[in-house]
Amino acid sequence: MLTDPVPQRPIGILAYGSLLHTPGPELAALIVERRPCRTPFPVEYGRASRRWGGGPVLVPHPRGAPVDGALLVLGAGVGLGAAVDALAEREGLPSGRGVLQVEMPGDLLVLVAxxxxxxxAPDMTPDALALRAVASVGTGPRNGIGYLRGAIEAGVRTPLTDAYAARVRDLAGATSLEEAERLVALAASTRTGGSDGLG
Incomplete structure (x- = not known):
């Protein structure tokens, strides 16, 4: 009678957006290693995310290009179900059905949201993306400008990144994205009489 369990491959989560710099405490507790990698698919700012105040976020998109990301390797004791649940929770997915497996070279079983x-397409010009990012700042600290800044600081650059970031700075009258976010947040707070603190 066979009693040995089927061995599980080590699990890695493919990160190319906010997961790179802000995995969240639950997921961060499971990560034991970060391996730099290139995404096996093109990525671009092609999604407006409610979790980021309606600001643009990175998703697989045919108009983009592969970007520098990382494989977040989970501890050997983390099972597939736990990994799927942790990633779904972090990404705000209603269930684990939104977590996919990606084939990549190496020894890891790679998951991605x-x-x-x-x-x-008309909403993916630098102007349209910048307007959306600026508007999202009024919802709180999780906003499109903060997301863009975090992605750039993590080394993630898509075909639209430079023009998009430049347009955000222009709209805010700022010399950096950090200053742009601060100025837009200040203007939004002045209009509403104070920040609502969402995020």
Whole structure:
């Protein structure tokens, strides 16, 4: 009678957006290693995310390009179910069905959040993305400008990144994205009489 369990491959989570710099405490507790990698698919700012105040976020998109990311390797004791649940929770997915497996070279079983794109082509110009990012700042600290800044600081650059970031700075009258976020937040607070602190 066979009693040995089927060995599980080590699990890695493919990160190319906010997961790179802010995995969240639950997921961060499971990570034991970060391996730099290139995404096996093109990525672009093709989704407006409610979790980021309606600001643009990175998703797989045919108009983008592969970007520098990382494989977040989970501890040997983390099972597949636990990994799927942790990633789904971090990404705000309603269930683990939104978590996909990606084939990549190496020894890891690689998971990725399958967030769909929802921005039509006219809403993916640098101007349109910047307007959306600026508008999102009024919802709180999780906003499109903060997301863009975090992605750039993590080394993630898509074909639209430079023009998008430049347009955000222009709209805010700022010399950096950090200053742009601060100025836009200040203007939003002045208009509403104070920040609502959402995020």
């Amino acid at each position: 399958g967030l769909p794109r929802n921005l039509p």
